[in-house]
Amino acid sequence: MDEGDLYDGIRAQFPLSFGKQSKTLTPLEAIHRATRRQEASSPNPSSSSELRNLNSLKHPKNDEFSQVARNPNYLPEQKNPNFKREEQMESKIHVSEHEGLQNLDGGDGEDDDDGVMIGPPRPSDLEESESDEEDENTYRIPLSNEIVLKGHTKVVSALAVDHTGSRVLSGSYDYTVRMYDFQGMNSRLSSFRQLEPFEGHQVRSLSWSPTADRFLCVTGSAQAKIYDRDGLTLGEFVKGDMYIRDLKNTKGHITGLTCGEWHPSEKQTVLTSSEDGSLRTWDVSDFKSQKLVIKPKLARPARIPVTTCAWDREGQCIVGGIGDGSIQLWNLKPGWGSRPDIYVEKGHTDDITGLKFSSDGKILFSRSTDGTLKVWDLRQIKKPVHVFADLPNNYAHTNVELSPDEELFFTGTSVERDGKSGGMLCFYDRKKLELVSRVGISPTCSVVRCAWHPKLNQVFATVGDKKQGGTHILYDPSLSEKGALVCVARAPRKKSIDDFEVKPAIHNPHALPLFRDQPSRKRQREKSLKDPIKSQRPDLPVTGPGFGGRVGSTKGSLLTQYLLKEGGLIKETWMEEDPREAILKYADVAAKDPKFIAPAYAETQPEPVFAESDSDEEEK
Known part of the structure; x- marks a missing residue:
């Protein structure tokens, strides 16, 4: 077996990301710098950290090495609890351009140009620096x-x-x-x-x-x-x-x-x-x-x-x-x-x-x-x-x-x-x-x-x-x-190739054209029968005048009768007839041939007496 095939066979047992060098993690300083507020991001030249950075730029040697040279008891921030106090001490150190020596400024307004002072700063300087820091962080409100x-x-x-x-x-x-x-x-x-x-x-x-x-x-x-x-x-x-x-x-x-x-x-x-x-x-x-x-x-x-x-x-x-x-x-x-x-x-x-x-x-x-x-x-x-x-x-x-x-x-x-x-x-x-x-x-x-x-x-x-x-x-x-x-x-966790999941396509056998039944036309026929245009259904009989866009009546009404009524040749008398008189026309027929309620009360009910019409008196 070839060595290349052997390598491919072994490599196939591991994910594609195996053996690759991972990217370096983003430092916390860069992360917090991204979330820094605009109001709090303005530079503060009086802060001790920036003064330390300025002093490190002035010093010709490396940052940590120069601090060890200036202070043999120097320790990182995690090991030395007095790191902030030493930081304030470092802010007082100035590098002389001519002599290359480290001088300490007195803090009381007097400069010592002749002599060189080596050692901790004066107590007055230390107290002033601590008081300034306390004034800045008196309430310790987290706002940065x-x-x-x-x-x-x-x-x-x-x-x-x-x-x-x-x-x-x-x-x-x-x-x-x-x-x-x-x-x-x-x-x-x-x-x-x-x-x-x-x-x-x-x-x-x-x-x-x-x-x-x-x-x-x-x-x-x-x-x-x-x-x-x-x-x-x-x-x-x-x-x-x-x-x-x-x-x-x-x-x-x-x-x-x-x-x-x-x-x-x-x-x-x-x-x-x-x-x-x-x-x-x-x-x-x-x-x-x-x-x-x-x-x-x-x-x-x-x-x-x-x-x-x-x-x-x-x-x-x-x-x-x-x-x-x-x-x-x-x-x-x-x-x-x-x-x-x-x-x-x-x-x-x-x-x-x-x-x-x-x-x-x-x-x-x-x-x-x-x-x-x-x-x-x-x-x-x-x-x-x-x-x-x-x-x-x-x-x-x-x-x-x-x-x-x-x-x-x-x-x-x-x-x-x-x-x-x-x-x-x-x-x-x-x-x-x-x-x-x-x-x-x-x-x-x-x-x-x-x-x-x-x-x-x-x-x-x-x-x-x-x-x-x-x-x-x-x-x-x-x-x-x-x-x-x-x-x-x-x-956030990045997606790798191992997270990729292929969704298989599932085919129903009856969904394939080979096994699909012919579509039924029963519903289409029922739907077309209900449509009067497709089924060519004749018009239903009209139940009243003007119903459905058509005129006339169901009892043999013709177009000629409709035109004669509209022209005035055929008059409708029921419009001018008195309703009371129209009802009384059927009084004799109802008395001779009662059909509904009258036969049950024929022996017990009195005879109805109708009032006479007073239309003639009103005309007089």
């Missing part, structure tokens, strides 16, 4: 890079990230919920499941359970649904009777829901609010019964919707935003009633869209469609601590959130018709109560929901309008962990 989770066709009105940071839920006005998994998602950023909880109802709120094994879905219908982690329906809560006036006697909500949130610690309790003017708590183990019904305090008896609701961190307090602009707070305790413990009559001048407690339960943040964000101290609730205005809000689901360390609180803004700025995230300092930064998210779409995940250290913001919707994720490769960093670095 950005990715977008797309898929919705309208504004994204609901957002939920589980506590582990592996799965993201987004609900939209297009009636769907999309589920994203960072661990199984590649750089295409596509969802692995799509749900439609209620046909024709917008998704208004999503909330994970404390154990992240289930989530609550609130839509515009009167019934909330519970799904498991994979998107399978576990059940839906019962609907109440809309004809019962007292809401405490109904089994559930009777109109559309507005908001819902899972209990922060109890995995069996959820809270919902509705347009029927009530808040209810439910037991997830029993979908047919509710635990508690809360009716807000109103100035006059009516049904004013509850626009939003929230738990505090301990789950012992419930707050609700009422449609009349009031904020009401209830403490859950034994012997509890519907009367609110804290009542703010005129919290906002319009609908309240978002409420958020601080972790200590002393501060409350409220967001409204009147374009304001208010900070309340629950110990002195008569008036807000601070009011932030000029925050346009056109959506009923715009919320307010806190940073993981609760030094910042932030919210989104909507796009105005005449405004030049798009949807933004506004960050505020909680202690100083002042604006820290405005981050532009979308130039044409409004920012509705926002979140800052503590484990991932990534900021989520949902945007959209009538034509598109998406979830923007802001992260920083040096500050964030997992989440977007995992899926962006995972390239």
Whole structure:
């Protein structure tokens, strides 16, 4: 056997890609450079990394070798935890063009041209560099890079990230919920499941359970649904009777829901609010019964919707935003009633869209469609601590959130018709109560929901309008962990020749012309018989004058009779005859020869007496 044939025989047992050199993987720096935000991509000459690159260009030797020569204790970034501090030290090093020596600049404005100083920088220089870095990264907001989770066709009105940071839920006005998994998602950023909880109802709120094994879905219908982690329906809560006036006697909500949130610690309790003017708590183990019904305090008896609701961190307090602009707070305790413990009559001048407690339960943040964000101290609730205005809000689901360390609180803004700025995230300092930064998210779409995940250290913001919707994720490769960093670095799997599948052509034996029966013409004949033109069927007899486009009558009517009638030669007398007289002509015949009803009542009924015609008297 020839050696070439032997090689081909052995080679045929392996796929075509066997033995080929794979392409080098794209470095993470290039991947994150592609997702870098335009606002954050502007060069910052004061950054230590760029100064290090400039110094390495000035030095005649290699980069790593020169650093070892300058500092014998040099180690890479992974092994030396003080790498950043050494980086700052390197930024102070300058290369002398004449002597070729390394000098250190004092930092206090005095230059040492005569002497050469070798060693660590002065303490004042080190403190200044550290203070500058702290000023730049005081709040550590991850804003350098950005990715977008797309898929919705309208504004994204609901957002939920589980506590582990592996799965993201987004609900939209297009009636769907999309589920994203960072661990199984590649750089295409596509969802692995799509749900439609209620046909024709917008998704208004999503909330994970404390154990992240289930989530609550609130839509515009009167019934909330519970799904498991994979998107399978576990059940839906019962609907109440809309004809019962007292809401405490109904089994559930009777109109559309507005908001819902899972209990922060109890995995069996959820809270919902509705347009029927009530808040209810439910037991997830029993979908047919509710635990508690809360009716807000109103100035006059009516049904004013509850626009939003929230738990505090301990789950012992419930707050609700009422449609009349009031904020009401209830403490859950034994012997509890519907009367609110804290009542703010005129919290906002319009609908309240978002409420958020601080972790200590002393501060409350409220967001409204009147374009304001208010900070309340629950110990002195008569008036807000601070009011932030000029925050346009056109959506009923715009919320307010806190940073993981609760030094910042932030919210989104909507796009105005005449405004030049798009949807933004506004960050505020909680202690100083002042604006820290405005981050532009979308130039044409409004920012509705926002979140800052503590484990991932990534900021989520949902945007959209009538034509598109998406979830923007802001992260920083040096500050964030997992989440977007995992899926962006995972390239989509390329199709190989082994994935090619030939679809065989299956031929039915009776479909071949050889075995095919001759087509039956029975149906064609039946169809042609029903067609009056093809069958040449004669005209059917006419049942009345002018029927079917023909004139005359069935009893021997001829064309000559029709023409004589039209010409006036044959007169129709029945048109001028009195109807009463025409009926009385047959009275004698009916009396002599009764056929139908008259014979049965001939012996018992009196004789009919007809009134005489008074037509002659009227003529006189």
